[in-house]
Amino acid sequence: MSKKSMLRSAKGRNDHPDNGRRAFLKNGLVAGGAAALGAAAAGAAQAAGENVILQKQDWRTYLGDGVDARPYGTPSAHEAHVIRRNVEWLTADPVSSVSFTPLHELDGIITPNGVCFERHHGGIAEIDPTAHRLMIHGLVDTPLVFTLEDLKRFPRENKVYFLECAANSGMEWRGAQLNGVQFTHGMIHNVMYTGIKLRHVLEEAGIKPNGKWLLVEGGDASAMTRSIPIEKALNDCMIAFKMNGEALRPEQGYPMRLVVPGWEGNMWIKWLRRIEVGDQPWHQREETSKYTDLMPDGRARRFSWQMDVKSVITSPSPQAPVTHGKGRTVISGLAWSGAGKISRVDVSVDGGRNWRSARIDGPSLSRSVHRFYLDIDWNGEPLYLQSRAMDEYRNVQPTKDALRAVRGVNSIYHNNGIQTWYVAKDGVTENVEVS
Numbered sequence: 001m002s003k004k005s006m007l008r009s010a011k012g013r014n015d016h017p018d019n020g021r022r023a024f025l026k027n028g029l030v031a032g033g034a035a036a037l038g039a040a041a042a043g044a045a046q047a048a049g050e051n052v053i054l055q056k057q058d059w060r061t062y063l064g065d066g067v068d069a070r071p072y073g074t075p076s077a078h079e080a081h082v083i084r085r086n087v088e089w090l091t092a093d094p095v096s097s098v099s100f101t102p103l104h105e106l107d108g109i110i111t112p113n114g115v116c117f118e119r120h121h122g123g124i125a126e127i128d129p130t131a132h133r134l135m136i137h138g139l140v141d142t143p144l145v146f147t148l149e150d151l152k153r154f155p156r157e158n159k160v161y162f163l164e165c166a167a168n169s170g171m172e173w174r175g176a177q178l179n180g181v182q183f184t185h186g187m188i189h190n191v192m193y194t195g196i197k198l199r200h201v202l203e204e205a206g207i208k209p210n211g212k213w214l215l216v217e218g219g220d221a222s223a224m225t226r227s228i229p230i231e232k233a234l235n236d237c238m239i240a241f242k243m244n245g246e247a248l249r250p251e252q253g254y255p256m257r258l259v260v261p262g263w264e265g266n267m268w269i270k271w272l273r274r275i276e277v278g279d280q281p282w283h284q285r286e287e288t289s290k291y292t293d294l295m296p297d298g299r300a301r302r303f304s305w306q307m308d309v310k311s312v313i314t315s316p317s318p319q320a321p322v323t324h325g326k327g328r329t330v331i332s333g334l335a336w337s338g339a340g341k342i343s344r345v346d347v348s349v350d351g352g353r354n355w356r357s358a359r360i361d362g363p364s365l366s367r368s369v370h371r372f373y374l375d376i377d378w379n380g381e382p383l384y385l386q387s388r389a390m391d392e393y394r395n396v397q398p399t400k401d402a403l404r405a406v407r408g409v410n411s412i413y414h415n416n417g418i419q420t421w422y423v424a425k426d427g428v429t430e431n432v433e434v435s
C-alpha cells in the first residue's frame, strides 16, 4: 500500500465494510441509550428513521451452528477488518519485514494471539517440536542439549510483558508520516507468557566464572543472534513456550522463544535453538549495523537495550475516527515503560497546552502495557489529542522536539516522542505533529 492509498483508506472510512455494523450499533442504542448519549446523537439516529429494534433479523429465524462446527473459534465475520497489516513499500520482501498490530481496534491490555505483530528476518520457521533442540555450550561446566519436554520439567512462571520492536515509530522521526496508529505504533504486543526462568537452564549447565555474556540464536533461516549480558539473563529472562495460555504461534517462535522483559524486541530470539556463553559481546550484525542509534555527531549509541517510557492514544485515531458526533466521547490508549510500571498518563486535547490525568484501568504490571481512558464531553470543535506517560521511576515521555534536540534526526530506533492526532469537526482524524 502506498502512503497515498493509506491516507485514502484511513479517510475513506465511511466506505469501510464495517460501516453497517456501526450504523446498527448506533441505531440499536436509540431506544435505551438516548438520554445517556445526549440530544445531538439521539436526534441524529432518530432522524435516520431507524427501527432496528422492531425488525425480525434473519438470524433469529433459524438455528445456528452446533458446538461441533467450530473446534477452534475465530472472530465474527463482522470483525474481519481487525487484522495485522503490513506496509508494502517499507521493505523489499515480506519474508524480511514487519506486520503491525491493529491497536485501534483492541482494548484492555492483552493482545490476542492472532493479531500480534510479526517481525521476521527470514520468514516463519515451521518447526516440528520433536525435532527441535536447545543447546547450551561455551563457558559452561557441562554443555547440554534440551528437548521441549526437558524444559517443561523446570518450575514454570506466568508473566505479562510487552514486546516492542526498537523500530516502532521509527518512520515518524522527522515528522508525521503514516496515517494510522496501527502503522505508527503497532510494532508492539502484550501477552501472558508461560515458561521457565532462563536461569534454571544456565545453572543446570553451570556458568564458568568468566562467563559474562550469552549469544542467543534462532532456529529460523535467518539464524538471528544477539549478545545478552549475564546479569539480565540471570535476573528476569524467560524461555517461553506458551502465550495467552496456548502454545506459542509459529509467527511468535514456536516451540520456544526468549523473553527479555523491558528490552528491545530484537533480543527476544524466536525459535530459540542455541545459547553460547562467552566472556564478551559478539558484536553481531543486529547490534552493530542494526539496532544502534546514529547520533548527531556521527557516533553511534550501541546497546540501547531498554525501551523508553511511551504512550499513544489508540482511539480516536486515523483508523478509528469519531463517528458519533459531539457529546460523550471516550479517549483511550496504551502506555508502557521498559523500566517498570506506569504511574501516570496525562492527556491533552489542545496540543499540549493543558493536561488532564487519565484513568488507568485494568492490571498495572511491571513492563506490561497499561490501558488508560479519559472520558470527555466533546463540544464538536477540533481537537489536538496527545498523551504523555510517566513511569514509577519518574521517567517522562518527551515531545518529539525534545527527543530530536538530544538525538538529532538520523535515528530510527527508540522513538518514544509524544504523538498528536488531529480530530476535525466531522470526527475525521489525522496524524499531525505538534511539538
Ligand SMILES: Nc1nc2c(c(=O)[nH]1)N[C@H]1C(S)=C(S)[C@@H](COP(=O)(O)O)O[C@H]1N2
Residues within 6 Å of the ligand: 116, 117, 118, 119, 120, 121, 122, 163, 164, 165, 166, 189, 217, 218, 219, 220, 222, 223, 224, 251, 252, 253, 264, 265, 266, 267, 268, 269, 270, 271
Ligand atoms: N529467530 C528470530 N528471532 C527474532 C527475529 C527473527 O527474525 N528471527 N526478529 C526479532 C525482532 S527484530 C523482533 S522486533 C521480535 C518480533 O517478535 P514478534 O514477531 O513476536 O512480534 O522478534 C525478534 N526475534
Ligand SMILES: [Mo]
Residues within 6 Å of the ligand: 119, 164, 165, 166, 167, 265, 266
Ligand atoms: Mo525488531
